[in-house]
Amino acid sequence: xxxxxxxxxEQQTFRVIENEWIPLEEGTKLGxxxxxxxxxxxxxxxxVLEYLxxxxxxxxxxxxxxxxxxxxxxxxxFARVDIRGTGDSGGVMTDEYAEPELxxxxxxxxWLARQPWCTGAVGMRGISWGGxxxxxIAAMAPPALKAIMPMGCADNRxxxxxxxxxxxxAAENFTWGSYFKVIMAAPxxxxxxxxxxxxxxxxxxxxxxxxxxxxxxxxxxxxYWQRGxxxxxxxxxxxxxxxxxxxxxxxxxxxxxxxxGLKVPRKALIGPWGHLMPNLPKPMSLAWAHEEVRWxxxxxxxxxxxxxxxxxxRSFLAYETLSQVHPLEIPGRWVADDSWPSVNIKGHExxxxxxxxxxxxxxxxxxxxxxxKIVGMCKPQWMPSLxxxxxxxDLKSLVFDSKSLEADIEIxxxxxxxxxxxxxxxxxxxxxxxxxxxxxxxxxxxSYGVLNLTHRDSHExxxxxxxxxxxxxxxPLYMVAHRFKKGSKIRAAxxxxxxxxxxxxxxxxxxxxxxxxxxxxxxxxxAVEDPVFSIPIIHSAGVSHYFHSENSSGTSVKFKSPLExxxxxxxxxxxxxxxTQTFVIKEGLPNSGLWVQQNTSAWKRGDWNCTVSADxxxxxxxxxxxxxxxxxAKKDDEEIFRREQISTIKRDLL
Numbered sequence: 001x002x003x004x005x006x007x008x009x010e011q012q013t014f015r016v017i018e019n020e021w022i023p024l025e026e027g028t029k030l031g032x033x034x035x036x037x038x039x040x041x042x043x044x045x046x047x048v049l050e051y052l053x054x055x056x057x058x059x060x061x062x063x064x065x066x067x068x069x070x071x072x073x074x075x076x077x078f079a080r081v082d083i084r085g086t087g088d089s090g091g092v093m094t095d096e097y098a099e100p101e102l103x104x105x106x107x108x109x110x111w112l113a114r115q116p117w118c119t120g121a122v123g124m125r126g127i128s129w130g131g132x133x134x135x136x137i138a139a140m141a142p143p144a145l146k147a148i149m150p151m152g153c154a155d156n157r158x159x160x161x162x163x164x165x166x167x168x169x170a171a172e173n174f175t176w177g178s179y180f181k182v183i184m185a186a187p188x189x190x191x192x193x194x195x196x197x198x199x200x201x202x203x204x205x206x207x208x209x210x211x212x213x214x215x216x217x218x219x220x221x222x223x224y225w226q227r228g229x230x231x232x233x234x235x236x237x238x239x240x241x242x243x244x245x246x247x248x249x250x251x252x253x254x255x256x257x258x259x260x261g262l263k264v265p266r267k268a269l270i271g272p273w274g275h276l277m278p279n280l281p282k283p284m285s286l287a288w289a290h291e292e293v294r295w296x297x298x299x300x301x302x303x304x305x306x307x308x309x310x311x312x313x314r315s316f317l318a319y320e321t322l323s324q325v326h327p328l329e330i331p332g333r334w335v336a337d338d339s340w341p342s343v344n345i346k347g348h349e350x351x352x353x354x355x356x357x358x359x360x361x362x363x364x365x366x367x368x369x370x371x372x373k374i375v376g377m378c379k380p381q382w383m384p385s386l387x388x389x390x391x392x393x394d395l396k397s398l399v400f401d402s403k404s405l406e407a408d409i410e411i412x413x414x415x416x417x418x419x420x421x422x423x424x425x426x427x428x429x430x431x432x433x434x435x436x437x438x439x440x441x442x443x444x445x446x447s448y449g450v451l452n453l454t455h456r457d458s459h460e461x462x463x464x465x466x467x468x469x470x471x472x473x474x475x476p477l478y479m480v481a482h483r484f485k486k487g488s489k490i491r492a493a494x495x496x497x498x499x500x501x502x503x504x505x506x507x508x509x510x511x512x513x514x515x516x517x518x519x520x521x522x523x524x525x526x527a528v529e530d531p532v533f534s535i536p537i538i539h540s541a542g543v544s545h546y547f548h549s550e551n552s553s554g555t556s557v558k559f560k561s562p563l564e565x566x567x568x569x570x571x572x573x574x575x576x577x578x579x580t581q582t583f584v585i586k587e588g589l590p591n592s593g594l595w596v597q598q599n600t601s602a603w604k605r606g607d608w609n610c611t612v613s614a615d616x617x618x619x620x621x622x623x624x625x626x627x628x629x630x631x632x633a634k635k636d637d638e639e640i641f642r643r644e645q646i647s648t649i650k651r652d653l654l
Contacts (some may be wrong), residue, residue, distance in 0.1 A: 006305045008290055013038045014072035019057075019088060019192050019420060022081065022111050024104055031056065031088030031192060032108075035068040035078040040117035046146075046300035047077035047112050048123040051105050051137075052130050053086035053093060053180075057189045058573045058603065066279060067125075070289035076296050077118065080471055081108055085204060086183060088192040093184050095214065096135055097157070097228045105137040113144035120144060121300040122543075127151035127277055128251075131243075132161070136228050139236035147299035149292065151244040152251045152275050155234075155261070155375035158225035158459055160254050162382065163215050166475070167430055167455030167462065168502035171595055172382040174616050177212045178599040181614035184208045186601065186633060190608055191571070201610070201633075202641070210629050210645040212616055219652040221459035234261035240294075240299050241266045245279070246273035247315075248322060248384040253479040255313075256414060259340035262340070265308060267295075268340070270315040270481070272322075272330045274384030281544045284329045287536035310534065311336035317410060317481040317525075321436070321444045323386050327543040332483070333524070334533035335412065345413050348524040350490065352403060352419075352515055357400040357492055364516035369398045371496025371509045372588045374555045375431070379445060380500055381559075384544075390435050390443040390493070396581060397493040397514065400520075401437060409484045413523030415447055415477040417492065422471065422515035426464035427653055428453050428509035431498045432475050434520070436482070437489040449477035450498055454653040464654045470514055492520050500557060500583035504590035506622040506651060556584040576602040591620050609636050625649040 017034040024030065033056045037045050048071055054060045064080045071078045082102050085093030093101070113120045122144045124134045131153030138148050153159035162172040185208045186203040218224040226232055241262055245252040247270055255268045270293075274283035279288035297303040318332040325331065337344055353362035373396040379387045417432040433448040454475045456463040465471070484490055496509050559581040567574050579599045586592040595618040602611040611634040619626045626648055633641035 008293060008296060009074050016068075022108055024107050024360060028084055028091040028104075029089070029426070030081050030084060030104060030108065032079050032081045033057075033064065035072040036117060037075050037077060038076060040492060044117055044119045045075050045077050046119050046121040046123065046296060047079055047111060048125055049079050049081065049108060049126070050126045050130050051081045051083060051108065051128065051133055053083045053182075053183050054129070055186065056080045056082050057085040057088055057192060058568055058571065061568055061571075062278070063277075067277070070279060070292050071296070074289065074293045076293065076300070078110055078557035083204070084188070085207070090200070092204055094207060094209050095211065096129070096180065097136060101133065102136055102140060102228070106140055106142045109137070109142040109144050113196070116439035117379050119300075121146045123147050123149065123296050123300055125149035125151070128153070128275060132464055135230045135237070138239055138241070138568055139230045139233070141236065141238050145239055147240040147242070147295065149242045149244065149295060152246070152249050152252055153243070153254060155231040155254050155257055156229045158221040158229065158249070164219070165382070165502055166429075166450035167452030167459050168450050168501055169216065169219070170382060171500050171583065173215055174212055174447075174595055174597060174618060177215060178597045178614045178616050179579070181208055181211055181545055181631060182210075182601050182612045183505065185612045185614070185633060187603060187610045189573075198635075205633055205641045208631055210647060213627055213645065213647040213649065216625060216627060216649050217654045220455075220462055231257060231261065235257075235263065237262060237264060237466050240264055242295050242643055243268045244278060245270050246276060247318065247481060250382055250478060251275070253414065256340060256479055257351060259313060266312065267307070268313045272316040272318060272332060273308070276544060277301065280541050282542040283327070285538045287538055291535050296343075311338050311531065313337045313340050313342070314533065315412065315481050317412060319483045319485070321446065321482075323388065324444055326386055329539070333530070335481070335530045342525075344526045344528050345523045346526070348522045350520045350522065352400045352492065352513065352518040352520065354515065355400060357402040357490060357520065362516050364514065366502070367398055367513045367515060368512045369494060369496060369513070371428070371505070372510065374497055374499045374585060374587050375495035376498035376501050377555070377557060379433070379448065380557050382501060387445045390433065390445050391441070393433070393495070394435070394491070394493050397433070397495040400492045400494075402490040405484055405486050405488055405490070408486050409490070409522070410482070410525045411484070411522050412481045412525040414479045415449075415523060416521045417475040417477065418472070418519050418521065419475065419494075420470050420472050420517035421453070422467075422469055422512045423453060423465045424455070424467050424510045425507045426467075427505050428465060428500070428511060429496055429498070429505055430473065430475055430511065431495045433493040433495075434477055434479060434480075435491040435493060436484050437491050439487050443491060446482050447477040447480040448498075448612075449475040450502055451475045452654065464653060472517070490522075490528075499555065499585055499593070500595065503620065503654070504593055505583070506534060506590065506620075508590060510587065539646065555587050556582070558582045572605050574604040576604070582637070590623060594619055596615060610634070620651070623651055
């Protein structure tokens with residue numbers, strides 16, 4: 001039985017409430033910007049909440065406006081709330097996803113549901129931080145929360161977020177943490193907070209902790225990371241879930257886990273973009289109002305829109321990598337699967353031989369790899385990037401190639417490397433890159449995976465390696481959808497390092513791989529006829545932003561963003577920001593590594609002129625990390641705050 005045809009409602013007018021205070025039980029007030037359909041006071045409407053630390057007043061004003069245009073004209077109110085201690089909200093923030101944040105979020109939902117303009121039905125959505133806390137708050141089961149739409153999110157704070165990759169310390173832990181400290185320490189807007197804004201700012205500066213020390217001190221999946229990880233118990237989420245991501249976003253891997261783990265009505269979509277909402281990428285985006293309004297009408301208004309009669313999982317299957325075609329659109333097609341795991345996908349095993357990758361069994365033999373070379377300069381960034389031809393890294397890795405393909409092979413899912421490996425030191429990593437090698441020899445990155453081998457059995461209870469003992473380990477790669485073309489070769493490249501994406505092991509490790517007991521499992525998708533993709537596609541000029549190195553040579557790389565200066569005309573504020581990152585190491589000396597970042601933001605309007613800077617520097621010995629964090633603030637040109645915190649942190653099998 002097919003649902004009746006559905007179309008977007010006619011657009012209606014709406015008004016914007018620049019700031020509304022949401023009072024909390026303990027006295028703190030949170031600032032909210034609300035887009036309200038006209039007439040809602042007479043005919044109440046449902047409301048969708050987005051709950052972030054990213055300054056509704058200025059920083060993400062443009063994006064909030066874009067989101068609201070997908071909701072408010074169609075009879076759905078939108079509320080953007082600053083988390084306590086950020087933007088216009090009172091209180092202080094001391095960590096991401098802290099218990100006060102989540103408790104406040106539950107109170108916000110109840111407050112919205114009580115408003116006379118609201119039907120009492122609330123949805124929650126958001127990307128990145130907003131997607132992660134959407135999942136966490138849904139797991140607290142607020143009665144008025146009827147459905148959620150998390151995007152670019154993580155269900156496990158240790159394995160899925162920015163801090164650790166496969167149990168290895170990630171540069172993104174510090175890249176993101178430095179930026180986050182600026183957010184925590186940023187001033188409120190005097191036009192909203194009033195005359196005591198400087199007192200509020202000083203309170204935030206005083207409360208900003210040595211956050212990078214905190215994150216780096218928890219090097220295993222302990223209680224710190226388990227709190228807020230909904231993967232510990234998916235059954236706590238009781239409401240319908242529509243999870244959205246992009247293939248160029250490392251958070252896309254969580255989509256498969258959420259679809260498989262949740263038991264509520266659920267859907268998912270992954271498109272050919274990065275860490276963006278589907279309405280924002282260029283040169284191709286989606287007319288997302290069509291899909292999002294359908295979702296909220298179904299679950300907040302009980303209107304049968306037919307959205308749940310469509311496939312559970314829709315994804316874009318790419319025919320080439322972004323690096324091959326940028327700045328043009330990635331070629332490919334939209335595919336659909338009615339369930340996940342999908343009956344359309346089967347594991348295809350390719351055995352690792354002496355330089356070969358084939359379905360045939362191979363005799364037992366051994367290959368060694370000495371991790372004294374720096375591999376990873378062709379994939380230096382975790383977030384969306386343009387990794388070049390992988391050949392320079394391949395030449396310093398163990399490489400296993402298939403024969404030239406006689407026909408296209410399409411994969412969708414999580415490739416898994418099953419490797420029998422030993423190491424000569426107690427702490428070592430195993431890195432697996434999956435590449436497509438074209439007939440002209442170019443090697444393009446399709447996916448990759450990292451495993452700290454001390455975490456081989458458990459991220460919660462790591463164990464050192466015993467020299468000479470072989471271990472059977474599984475390395476899941478990032479989820480991917482890709483077509484390997486006829487005439488190309490499939491390549492698995494194995495290394496011990498992935499610099500500067502993850503920090504080196506304490507000592508140079510020699511890995512021994514047992515051939516005849518090692519393979520790569522590809523999630524091959526059958527050739528099936530997929531339904532027509534129902535969401536309108538928008539093709540536009542321009543390109544989305546991807547990271548690139550300013551300069552790199554040998555084993556050093558530098559990322560420097562241009563000074564970004566933008567004026568928000570409707571409030572008169574000028575925002576400025578700039579970040580510089582430098583990663584340096586000497587080949588063959590794993591403890592010569594240096595990660596450095598300087599991150600600065602400024603807010604200016606009339607005589608209001610504030611600047612916050614957060615810097616860090618990380619080095620190591622075989623036993624310890626040495627970490628320096630510096631937080632500075634200036635009013636006009638005068639430094640009003642400076643705190644330097646130096647920490648020594650014991651390495652915990654890392």
